[in-house]
Amino acid sequence: MRKHLRRVRDIGLRRLVIAVALLIAVMAASVAGYLASRNTTDQESFFGDDSNPDRVNVTVWITKVDPTTQQLSVTIVDVAPNGALADTDGNFTQDVTLTTAAIGNWKADIKAGDSAPDIEQKVSVDGAVTDYPFDRYTGRLEVHVFNAQGNNLPLALTVVNTDPFFGLTTTAATSQNGGLAVKLGLHRSAPTIVFAVFIMLLMLGLATGAVVAAFYILHWRRGLIFPGCSMMAAILFALIPLRNAVPGNPPIGSIIDFGSFFIAEAVISMSLISSIVLGFRHQRSIERAESALAEEIPSDDAATAAAERP
The missing domain is CATH 1.20.5 (Single alpha-helices involved in coiled-coils or other helix-helix interfaces)
Structure with a gap:
C-alpha cells in the first residue's frame, strides 16, 4: 500500500x-x-557623409504610417550644422533652406543665428491597404539643405522609425539634384501579423464550432435546441467586434475578410438558420409523436381496467 x-x-x-x-x-x-x-521600433538608419567635418546633421522621425490616406507622418528634428557651418552657439552661420519631397509644407527657411525648429511633414507612400495583414508600402524620403547661394550642403541623415505597428527597411537612393534620398519599405510588425492571423484562425474555428452544433441538432433530429441556437447567434454577432479589434482598422474587403470573416459569417448564418427552420420541423414531428403516445396510454389503461372487472 x-x-x-x-x-x-x-x-x-x-x-x-x-x-x-x-x-x-x-x-x-x-x-x-x-x-x-x-527591434522594429526605434530603428535607426544612417546615410550621408558623416566623415565630412563641415556638414549638416538631420534626424527624421517616422511617427505614424497611415495606410488609408497613403501618407507617412515624419518629424524633422536636430537640424544641426557642424564645423565651418556652425557658429559658437551651434547655429547656422548663414541663412539656409531645408526642403524635402513631402506633401504640402515641404520647405523651411532657417535664419543665421537661429536654432532650427522641428518640422512636421507628410510623405506619400504607395501600397494596397486591402492586403492587410500582409500589406506593404514603399516611399521615398529626400532631404536638401541649401545655402544662401543655392548650393547643396553636405548632409548626414538619420532615419528613426517609432511607429510600433510597422517595421521599416531603408536603402540609399540617388538624387539628381544633390542632397540625400532614401527608399523606404514599410511592412506590418510581427506582433500585428501574429495577432491578425490568430483572429482569422479563431473566426474559422468558431465557424467550425457552429457547424458541429448544427450537425448535432439536425443529424439526430433533436428539434429546437435553444442553447445551441443561442450560442450560434452569439458567435454570429460577436465576430463583428472581434474583426474590428485587429490593429490598423483595415477596410472592409481586405484579405482578413475574404480569408476568414466573410466565410465565418456565412457558415454560422447558414448553420443558425438551418438549425431553426429544420429544427422547428423536427420539433413539430417530436411533439406530434408525443401527443399520439399520450392518447394511446389512456385507452390501454381503460382496456386493462375493463378486463379486470368480474
Missing part, C-alpha cells in the same frame, strides 16, 4: 515538474518573440 502511494506521489510530482517546465518554455519563447519584435 505504501509503495502504491509513493508511486502515485512520484507520478504526480513528475507531472507537475513537466507542466512547470512547459510553462517556463512557453513564457521564454513568448518573451524571445517580444525581444525580436522590439
